[in-house]
Amino acid sequence: xxxxxxxxxxxxxxxxxxxxxxxxxxxxxxxxxxxxxxxxxxxxxxxxxxxxxxxxxxxxxxxxxxxxxxxxxxxxxxxxxxxxxxxxxxxxxxxxxxxxxxxxxxxxxxxxxxxxxxxxxxxxxxxxxxxxxxxxxxxx
DNA sequence: GCCAACGTTGGC
DNA sequence: GCCAACGTTGGC
Numbered sequence: 576x577x578x579x580x581x582x583x584x585x586x587x588x589x590x591x592x593x594x595x596x597x598x599x600x601x602x603x604x605x606x607x608x609x610x611x612x613x614x615x616x617x618x619x620x621x622x623x624x625x626x627x628x629x630x631x632x633x634x635x636x637x638x639x640x641x642x643x644x645x646x647x648x649x650x651x652x653x654x655x656x657x658x659x660x661x662x663x664x665x666x667x668x669x670x671x672x673x674x675x676x677x678x679x680x681x682x683x684x685x686x687x688x689x690x691x692x693x694x695x696x697x698x699x700x701x702x703x704x705x706x707x708x709x710x711x712x713x714x715x
Numbered sequence: 716g717c718c719a720a721c722g723t724t725g726g727c
Numbered sequence: 728g729c730c731a732a733c734g735t736t737g738g739c
Contacts, residue, residue, distance in 0.1 A: 584737090608722075629737060673738080692721060692736050 578698040579624035590636045600642040600662030604650045611695035616645045634670035667710040
């Protein structure tokens with residue numbers, strides 16, 4: 576199982592919106608970046624991901640699970656663009672802010688820190704565990 | 716609201 | 728195939 580991070584502007588698609596979809600989950604659509612798409616093509620059902628709010632909040636707020644592997648993005652006519660479906664698993668007990676992540680030496684190599692513009696990115700197991708610990712949240 | 720970083724596009 | 732111009736993202 577691999578770990579990922581999905582970034583969203585809460586004004587466009589928030590953690591509340593994601594949770595409201597429940598077990599059915601929802602397409603992670605609208606990605607128009609090859610790197611991000613390629614990461615989604617690598618995802619398998621059951622992979623876990625962080626749900627990150629960009630802009631004002633800048634915090635990891637939830638854990639999601641991949642519930643459908645890459646398929647054409649229904650919001651695009653262009654068949655180059657694909658997406659996975661994800662469903663909410665649990666909320667962070669304490670959201671973990673970008674400041675906290677930057678302050679932790681274990682996390683300085685995170686893509687979130689290194690390439691802040693990439694909207695879908697891989698997370699290492701160590702990073703996963705460390706961020707869940709910071710958020711007092713069950714990593715499983 | 717600004718700007719740096721990055722990705723994409725199109726002319727040559 | 729290079730690179731300038733432009734658009735977008737996201738932190739500050």
